[in-house]
Amino acid sequence: QSALTQPASVSGSPGQSITISCTGTSSDVGGYNYVSWYQQQPGKAPKLMIYDVSNRPSGVSNRFSGSKSGNTASLTISGLQAEDEADYYCSSYTSSSTLFGTGTKVTVL
C-alpha cells in the first residue's frame, strides 16, 4: 500500500498549461482504468476533477484533462487561472484498497 508518486510542486503563469504526473505500478495505475484526480483548496474537502483516467464530472471545466500511459497517469490544466492554485491528488483503484498520490501543490505565478 505505497502511495503513488507525484511531483511535490508545479508552477505556471496564467494562461499556460501544466501537467502533473502520477506514477504507480502494474498493480494499480497500470492495471486499471480507474485513476481519479482531486483538487483540494486550503481548509476544504477534496473535489473530484477527473475519473476513469480522462472523464470530467459535470461542472468541472474542460481546461482539466487526464491521460494515462503504462503505469503513469497525468493531469493537464490548460489556460491556467489563479483559481486553479491548490493541491492536487491522484488516486487509483486496487483490488483491496484505494491508493492516493503524494500530492502536488500547483502555484500560479
Add this chain to the structure above:
Amino acid sequence: EVQLVESGGGLVKPGGSLRLSCAASGFTFSSYSMNWVRQAPGKGLEWVSSISSSSSSIYYADSVKGRFTISRDNAKNSLYLQMNSLRAEDTAVYYCARDLYSSVLDCWGQGTLVTVSS
C-alpha cells in the same frame, strides 16, 4: 443535494478510543459503497477503510488494520468508524466519502478532526 456530515472527532489520549459518524442525505445511501479517508496536518490524503453497500466487503489500510472498524446502518443513512488503540500518528482530519464505483470518490464531507495527544 447530496450531503455528508461527519461528527465525533475530538481530543483523545494515546491508547484511547473514539467513534466517528457520517450522516448521509440527498441520495440512496444503501446503494453506495462508502470510504473513510484521513489527512494528517500538513500532509497528504490517506485512504483508511471502505465498506460495500451491504457491508459484505470491508477493507482497511495496513496502518489501521486490527484497530479500526468500519460499519454502516442503512436504515439510519449513517457510516461509522470505531477507532481503538489510538496513536499520535492517527491525528488527522477524517473525511467520509461516497464511492461512485471502483474508488471514484465523488462526494466528500467537510471532515472531523481527531487529535491524539496526552
